[in-house]
Amino acid sequence: MSAVIAEHEHDDHHDHGPEKGFLRWIITTNHKDIGTLYLLFALAMFFVGGTMALIIRAELFEPGMQFVSPQFFNSMTTMHALVMVFGAVMPAFVGFANWQIPMMIGAPDMALPRMNNMSFWLLVAGILMLASTLFMEGGAPAGGWTLYPPLVLQTGAALPFAIFSVHLLGISSIMGAINIIATIFNMRAPKMTLMKMPLFVWTWLITAFLLIAIMPVFAGAVTMLLTDRFFDTSFFDAAGGGDPVLYQHIFWFFGHPEVYVMILPTFGVASTIIPVFARKPLFGYSSMVYATAAIAFLSFIVWAHHMFTVGMPIAGELYFMYATMLIAIPTGVKIFNWTATMWQGSMTFEAPMLFSIAFVVLFTLGGFTGLMMALAPIDFQYHDTYFIVAHFHYTLVPASVFIIMAGAYFWIPKWTGNMYDEKLARFHFWLSAISVNILFFPQHFLGLAGMPRRIPDYAVQFADWNMVSSIGAFIFGFSQLLFVYIIFKTIRGGTGEEVTDEVWEDAHKHGLEWTLPSPVPYHTFSTPPEKIPTEHF
Amino acid sequence: MSIDDLEQRNKKTVRALLFLVFVMILFAVALIPLYDILCEITGINGKSKKSSSDLNYTVDLERTITLEFITSTGAGTHLQFKADRSAIKVHPGEVIKMNYSVTNNTKKRMLARARSSITPGPAAEYIKITECFCFENQTFEAGETKQLEVKMLVDPALPERYKRLTLGLTFYDTTK
Ligand code: HEM
Ligand SMILES: [Cu+2]
Numbered sequence: 001m002s003a004v005i006a007e008h009e010h011d012d013h014h015d016h017g018p019e020k021g022f023l024r025w026i027i028t029t030n031h032k033d034i035g036t037l038y039l040l041f042a043l044a045m046f047f048v049g050g051t052m053a054l055i056i057r058a059e060l061f062e063p064g065m066q067f068v069s070p071q072f073f074n075s076m077t078t079m080h081a082l083v084m085v086f087g088a089v090m091p092a093f094v095g096f097a098n099w100q101i102p103m104m105i106g107a108p109d110m111a112l113p114r115m116n117n118m119s120f121w122l123l124v125a126g127i128l129m130l131a132s133t134l135f136m137e138g139g140a141p142a143g144g145w146t147l148y149p150p151l152v153l154q155t156g157a158a159l160p161f162a163i164f165s166v167h168l169l170g171i172s173s174i175m176g177a178i179n180i181i182a183t184i185f186n187m188r189a190p191k192m193t194l195m196k197m198p199l200f201v202w203t204w205l206i207t208a209f210l211l212i213a214i215m216p217v218f219a220g221a222v223t224m225l226l227t228d229r230f231f232d233t234s235f236f237d238a239a240g241g242g243d244p245v246l247y248q249h250i251f252w253f254f255g256h257p258e259v260y261v262m263i264l265p266t267f268g269v270a271s272t273i274i275p276v277f278a279r280k281p282l283f284g285y286s287s288m289v290y291a292t293a294a295i296a297f298l299s300f301i302v303w304a305h306h307m308f309t310v311g312m313p314i315a316g317e318l319y320f321m322y323a324t325m326l327i328a329i330p331t332g333v334k335i336f337n338w339t340a341t342m343w344q345g346s347m348t349f350e351a352p353m354l355f356s357i358a359f360v361v362l363f364t365l366g367g368f369t370g371l372m373m374a375l376a377p378i379d380f381q382y383h384d385t386y387f388i389v390a391h392f393h394y395t396l397v398p399a400s401v402f403i404i405m406a407g408a409y410f411w412i413p414k415w416t417g418n419m420y421d422e423k424l425a426r427f428h429f430w431l432s433a434i435s436v437n438i439l440f441f442p443q444h445f446l447g448l449a450g451m452p453r454r455i456p457d458y459a460v461q462f463a464d465w466n467m468v469s470s471i472g473a474f475i476f477g478f479s480q481l482l483f484v485y486i487i488f489k490t491i492r493g494g495t496g497e498e499v500t501d502e503v504w505e506d507a508h509k510h511g512l513e514w515t516l517p518s519p520v521p522y523h524t525f526s527t528p529p530e531k532i533p534t535e536h537f
Numbered sequence: 538m539s540i541d542d543l544e545q546r547n548k549k550t551v552r553a554l555l556f557l558v559f560v561m562i563l564f565a566v567a568l569i570p571l572y573d574i575l576c577e578i579t580g581i582n583g584k585s586k587k588s589s590s591d592l593n594y595t596v597d598l599e600r601t602i603t604l605e606f607i608t609s610t611g612a613g614t615h616l617q618f619k620a621d622r623s624a625i626k627v628h629p630g631e632v633i634k635m636n637y638s639v640t641n642n643t644k645k646r647m648l649a650r651a652r653s654s655i656t657p658g659p660a661a662e663y664i665k666i667t668e669c670f671c672f673e674n675q676t677f678e679a680g681e682t683k684q685l686e687v688k689m690l691v692d693p694a695l696p697e698r699y700k701r702l703t704l705g706l707t708f709y710d711t712t713k
Pocket of ligand 2: 255256259302306
């Protein structure tokens, strides 16, 4: 990142350096530039989505209607989810992939650099189109991020725009996925066999296949919504002999693997960070690879656990219940391996490690609530309550989002050649880790007591925990300004501390990227590396 | 590996992956008929079909089951729609008639279509509907009230565990 900015400022352009001026960021095909673009875009969207979340929590601070109309409230829950999923979490991991995959496998760039540029700008176009619906007649979509008919068909002028933005985002993701697979298959350094690839590369390879398999299905489902609304088809319209439950099946065939698109790269980054700070090789490398593949496979056969209450026959309920519970096995293998990696390691607790340890603990909690909801008869109580809101926020915020921040702290010294402020970063960690629990833990209680999700007002019996949750939300939200401050300070020179090539003690044993100079030059591995680190095996 | 080789390999990979994308699009479209076929084979979503009107069963006087009739209208369909009785006791095999009254509460002529659904879903195949206004579109003049009829039989092969069945009918405004 700052390699870039430094050159900007000192203008010490050399032969293969980046394009001068602003245009560079528009036409760049360099994987590091594109990675930076993705990460900065994700950061911006994190704040856009976060602002929406704070509007939601402000309204829910007290019972009764305070600040916004119910319609706008529902738009906020819908848009918050869409922006966070497609604008923040997914692009952040694509940003990491762009920066790290070529360096980790000893390749000079991504396989298809121009397509890489296009996927980024299509993402921006998609998100802008989605955001534009906020200003349309009838408001932004308000039927929930799952876009269930018939409710979503009541959206005003925004409906076709929301659907086209899904198409754009889908095309962007598919292009990104194709690029990642082509890079991993064709550009590895000669000695980098598949089973020697770092886990981050493995998890992204599998995630990319997931994306290619599910994005077309999602695009198909929303296209059918579009034709139902404008071209008199009745795919999901009971009046014409269609079936709205069919939409739910198609959506969740996409939707369940989609949540794994967000969590598998999370696993990959965690598996990269933990060994470095435990100063041990990753425990059970090959079981990690197989567990990832198993989770990806299982994710295609469990979708109806989101639909236990639609009136499935008992055999269906049982099948989806047992299949869902199976996922806990490979997931448990991973948690075991991370713990075993730390076991008897010489651990130090720099910010990336702190975030990773919090991830292991809090993700496990999210996994447990997932298991509770996997029990069909019990899910009848939990479904569509705040309990499920607590579940997926535990698997997404202190898991995916924490790991994104861990990754940012972990790699930014390599990218910029500057050290971040460790003290501030630890402060950022403790603020986030405590407030995220104040924010989401009480939502378990609310859900168990029966508070439904996606409502702007609630019975007074839920008042206390909602207030606690909202307070946590505001602390968490504002703590992230500290993150932005630390990151930008690092880009602009950091603490001035010397950053070695390996950055972290003995990191060169853990991955090729740590054998490169800090900051990394604009072009790396123009010739493939001779040796690859073998610490993992 | 030379640059040209690499380009060739990348092209091959891209082509294979685009093919996969194409397959998944087809799969998404195929899910629609697949879903209907699956529902038909397993009878799980309670859809009922028109049965031939010359069905003849021996009435099983030993057994009595409760048939419930529920009615509803789709969003924005301004019809008043009621069954004459909310539940009746019947013997499997006997011919059952139920009258419904429908009033068009709007000031316009309305074209509407009713859709049926039987609960529990797996019992749907044992309910033989021989005549129903839900088999075709109905027209209602402004303010008009119509009496409509459903004729059906319960197949005596209905498994013992079913004691109470519900026929739901929902009217949807289909005026263009
Ligand atoms: C052991 C692993 C997991 C199990 C057994 C599990 C199970 C479930 C179940 C049964 C539901 C449906 C609850 C309901 O609607 O009543 C659900 C919802 C959800 N889960 Fe998980 N889950 C697991 C892991 C994850 C992970 C890793 C993520 C994301 C990173 C995730 C994200 C979500 C989301 C977003 C929803 C809510 C979707 C919605 O209705 O809007 N889950 N989970
Ligand atoms: Cu799921």
